[in-house]
Amino acid sequence: MTKILILAGTVLLGLVATTFADEPHRAAGEEKEATKAMFLITGLHCPPCTRTVESSLSDVKGIRSIKVDWRTKNARVEFDEAVLPAQKVAQLIAATPHMMGSNMHYGGWLGLKVPALKDDATVKQVKEVLSKVKGVKQVATYPTKHSVGVAFAAKGDLTSAQLIEALTKAGIKAENL
Numbered sequence: 317m318t319k320i321l322i323l324a325g326t327v328l329l330g331l332v333a334t335t336f337a338d339e340p341h342r343a344a345g346e347e348k349e350a351t352k353a354m355f356l357i358t359g360l361h362c363p364p365c366t367r368t369v370e371s372s373l374s375d376v377k378g379i380r381s382i383k384v385d386w387r388t389k390n391a392r393v394e395f396d397e398a399v400l401p402a403q404k405v406a407q408l409i410a411a412t413p414h415m416m417g418s419n420m421h422y423g424g425w426l427g428l429k430v431p432a433l434k435d436d437a438t439v440k441q442v443k444e445v446l447s448k449v450k451g452v453k454q455v456a457t458y459p460t461k462h463s464v465g466v467a468f469a470a471k472g473d474l475t476s477a478q479l480i481e482a483l484t485k486a487g488i489k490a491e492n493l
């Protein structure tokens with residue numbers, strides 16, 4: 317009986333050691349703050365599509381939560397960008413099988429808040445800066461909402477922090493929606 321308990325304890329310690337070895341090293345009580353971002357979801361055909369996208373991403377490592385709003389076509393995603401960059405989240409949205417068949421597809425555009433986005437000169441500057449970032453496929457600006465939508469290329473590991481940093485270097489304040 318003692319040998320079985322020692323063996324069980326050794327196996328348990330091995331599992332615990334393996335689990336903690338996969339985790340980033342953090343001080344006691346310190347947890348990595350999650351990135352909270354808004355993605356515009358294209359291709360939503362009907363209200364049940366929201367559940368399709370949510371369930372597709374809800375169990376992905378790095379995603380803490382996802383809530384898709386049918387009315388606004390936006391998804392509020394909380395995720396760990398050290399594990400799963402924003403570009404990968406968009407790729408996962410695009411890879412979600414559409415409930416209406418293979419002829420339809422979902423897409424995910426990352427939304428950024430840019431308070432200075434008020435005039436044509438700033439719109440032009442924001443588009444130029446973001447379009448030069450490797451991994452950005454397309455940029456849409458919404459001056460009345462002081463926001464930007466970013467569509468990512470099919471491959472890459474671009475983070476929202478890298479996009480915000482590129483704008484900051486150009487003197488433009490930005491943040492996740």
